[in-house]
Amino acid sequence: EKLGLGRPALPEEISAWDVAILPDGTGLRPGSGDVATGDEVFAEKCATCHGEFAEGLDAWPVLAGGEGTLTDRRPVKTIGSYWPYLSTVWDYVHRSMPFGSAQTVTVDETYAITAFLLYSNGLVDEDFTLSNENFKDIVLPNADGFYVDDRPETEYPKFRVEPCMKDCGPAVKVTKRAAELKVTPTDADGRPAGTIPAYDEASAAEPAAPPSTDTAEAAPVEGQEKAATAPSTEAAQAAPAAAVEAPPAADAATAPAPAPSETAGLDPALIDQGKNVFKKCVACHKVGEGAKNATGPTLNGIVGSAAGQSEGFKYSKALADKAAAGLTWNEAELQAFLENPKDFMKGTKMTFAGLKKAEDRAAVIAYLRSIGK
Amino acid sequence: EPDPKITEVQEWATAFGDPVDAAPYGTPIRFESHVVRRNVEWLTESPVSSINFTPIHALEGTITPQGCAFERHHSGAIELSKQDYRLMINGLVEKPLVFTFEDLLRFPRTINTAFLECAANGGMEWGGAQLEGCQFTQGMIHNMEYTGVPLRLLLEEAGVKPEGKWIYAEGADASSNGRSIPIEKALDDVMVAFFANGEALRKEHGYPVRLVVPGWEGNMWIKWLRRIGVYDKAVESREETSKYTDLMPDGRARKWTWTMDTKSVITSPSPQAPIRHGKGPLVLTGLAWSGNGKIKRVDVSLDGGVNWQEARISGDIKSKALTRFHLDIDWDGSEMLLQSRAIDETGYVQPTKDALREIRGLNNVYHNNGIQTWWVKADGEVENVEVA
Known part of the structure; x- marks a missing residue:
């Protein structure tokens, strides 16, 4: 029984949202792109994370190589070694890449990038052009490497057996300890983060709020006099310095120590807000003590500094040119760059769509200002 | 010695507490500030495509509060208002439709409680005990009571054509995180x-x-849902080919491994929930679940799997939802190797990690539902270990 709810989806709307490409080519849009063009587009839009040869920088996905590694202890799962269908590559590049700037790759660019990825995996020659016409001719090497979940046949019968309850084997010994790896986040006291505090620690860690005199005065209830001498504040004062051992806020451990001289006059709430907004940036930019260049340059002391100064970072030509022309990252320049990186600096390697809200930009700038060199 | 907390009038027993509007939408009392989602930074390159973990070591009952239920985003959590919200159904349907949020509110509603477990929950442990803490090893799970519209009603409104065998659901965020779901499941218990x-x-x-x-892996529970496409076959998106497929020892991979198999874990005691009270009465508490139906029984071992006893199921047993179990013991203060083992209504018995490794090797990443071992020491401290 239909309720008659909703309205017809218009062809333009379906075309805008239904961008799925299936292995048989369903959904492909007319167009083409060659390896050489793909190489250029990839260098501009993708290489900051995936590397110029699709080899993957830091822990970003490796897209090329890895043939014959699927039975290794550390398999390298790439388009060439693992992905079954080329349609998946085209679909994902077109709809979700570049990371942080999705849906900015044109149809022809998508063909070109896909052609380049085939080339970087040794699957086509350097003069290859990929189009909607020849798309279905491409079969990826691992196309037959997948089979439908067979747990119901291969595993369930094994495990649907009434289990042993008593004396099921010889005594066991500890063979592996996670503690030895030391890769778990810890609290200040060295325990695994989030360890439930002991009851006495818990109360000591939370100094009682000082009794509000307003409330006391406004509350002429029986027993008020006694309340004034109640031992609660005393207890709080007597609490040992155990407060230091209180579980820190979830991310306090990683907070870069602000340089006091530069934070003077800054709004701590705005800095906090900026730290939160900066989560959109930390994928590429590291800050704080010991921060190194990553996909993007480290940003310690960036506010008020000359552009292009992070030692060892390979800046785009666009940024290097502006830096040579004397660009300084003052508030106004940062505001403009962060609002629309590509508009402010055509040719920047920063594949980030920008912060559309002025308050987010102001907050991030305040946060960056709070971080010393 | 009389307890001054009793013999002396405490401030809270004489002065006012907070007025009614102190927190129009409240958060937990500050004494519980350690009970939060936590991230393991080295796991991923970017916090906008990452995961954090539910503090299951510190929770009880079966319902996970939304505010501490684990998150997994592939391109960050977006802000999408009801006014800006649209849901499109297109593809192999009689009539492609667009619904507003208000439209959805006019369809008959149902309620269902269900667990959502990431396919990678426990996945760091394939090679051996790695992370210390129930939250970090098994916390990619939550359990909520949902209200919404059966997807079946929306599909019927659009009219699925006979050749429509799959749906493809995708989100409004930049990742879109699309997943294909067979039409039988879509018409069965999937809810919007x-x-x-x-x-x-x-x-x-x-x-x-x-x-x-x-009952199916969390990655399929598309957030900020914006489109349901109906197709004659699976789309084979990035998340169902290059990811969320299970590499087997022969170098081939299982695909469409949607079901989360039967599993359980003792949430306390555990590394983040050591025993602080010494020997004597001790409550063991844990969670059990099955993507294939209801939990039938949970066994607990104190000696690493040599001897087992049946735990007590507390509260309701719901299909494809978290079930709470307890075991009340008199701890003599000696070391224990705690394990739990869930059995579901199909008779499936949660296997050991080694039994899974024997079939799947070490490169599987996903669907590690093996038995978890906690080593309780005489001082009450607890470690994540493996035994043999």
């Missing part, structure tokens, strides 16, 4: 949800609308 635990979905859980796919 807008409330969880009685309140609107939180932003990080897909506000205003997410898909609920009971």
Whole structure:
């Protein structure tokens, strides 16, 4: 029984949202792109994370190589070694890449990038052009490497057996300890983060709020006099310095120590807000003590500094040119760059769509200002 | 010695507490500030495509509060208002449709409680005990009571053509995170949800609308749901080919491994919940679940799997939802190797990690439902270990 709810989806709307490409080519849009063009587009839009040869920088996905590694202890799962269908590559590049700037790759660019990825995996020659016409001719090497979940046949019968309850084997010994790896986040006291505090620690860690005199005065209830001498504040004062051992806020451990001289006059709430907004940036930019260049340059002391100064970072030509022309990252320049990186600096390697809200930009700038060199 | 907390009048027993509007939408009392989602930074390159973990070591009962239920985003949690929300159904249907949020509110609603477990929950442990803490090893799970519209009703409104055998659900965020689901499942118990635990979905859980796919891996529960396409075959998206497929020892991979198999874990005692009270009465508490139906029984071992006893199921047993179990023991203060083992209504018995490794090797990443071992020491401290 239909309720008659909703309205017809218009062809333009379906075309805008239904961008799925299936292995048989369903959904492909007319167009083409060659390896050489793909190489250029990839260098501009993708290489900051995936590397110029699709080899993957830091822990970003490796897209090329890895043939014959699927039975290794550390398999390298790439388009060439693992992905079954080329349609998946085209679909994902077109709809979700570049990371942080999705849906900015044109149809022809998508063909070109896909052609380049085939080339970087040794699957086509350097003069290859990929189009909607020849798309279905491409079969990826691992196309037959997948089979439908067979747990119901291969595993369930094994495990649907009434289990042993008593004396099921010889005594066991500890063979592996996670503690030895030391890769778990810890609290200040060295325990695994989030360890439930002991009851006495818990109360000591939370100094009682000082009794509000307003409330006391406004509350002429029986027993008020006694309340004034109640031992609660005393207890709080007597609490040992155990407060230091209180579980820190979830991310306090990683907070870069602000340089006091530069934070003077800054709004701590705005800095906090900026730290939160900066989560959109930390994928590429590291800050704080010991921060190194990553996909993007480290940003310690960036506010008020000359552009292009992070030692060892390979800046785009666009940024290097502006830096040579004397660009300084003052508030106004940062505001403009962060609002629309590509508009402010055509040719920047920063594949980030920008912060559309002025308050987010102001907050991030305040946060960056709070971080010393 | 009389306890001054009793013999002396305490401040809270004489002065006012907070007025009614102190927190119009409250948060937990500050004494519980350690009970939060936590991230393991080295796991991923970017916090916008990452995961955090539910503090299951510190929770009880079966319902996970939204505010501490684990998050997994592939391109960050987006802010999408009800006014800006649209849901499109297209593809192999008689009539492609667009629904507003208000339209969805006019379809008959149902309620269902379901667990959502990431396919990678426990996945760091394939090679051996790695992370210390129940939250970090098994915390990619939550359990909520959802209210929404059965997807079946929306599909019927559009009229699925006979050749429509699959749906493809995708989100409005930049990742879109699309997943293919066979039409049988889509018409069975999949829900288009807008409330969880009685309140609107939180932003990080897909506000205003997410898909609920009971018993199946969390990646399929598309958040910020914007489109349901009907197809004659699977789309084979990035998340169902290059990711969320299970590499086997022969170098081939299982695909479409949707069901989350039967599993359980003792949530306390555990590394983040050591025993602080010494020997004597001790409550062991834990969670059990099955993507294939209801939990039938949970066994607990104190000696690493040599001897087992049946735990007590507390509260209701719901299909494809978390079930709480307890075992009350008199701890003599000696070391224990705690394990739990869930059995579901199909007779499936949660296997050991080694039994899974024997079939799947070490490169599987996903679907590690093996038995977890906690080593309780005489001082009450607990470690994540493996035994043999």
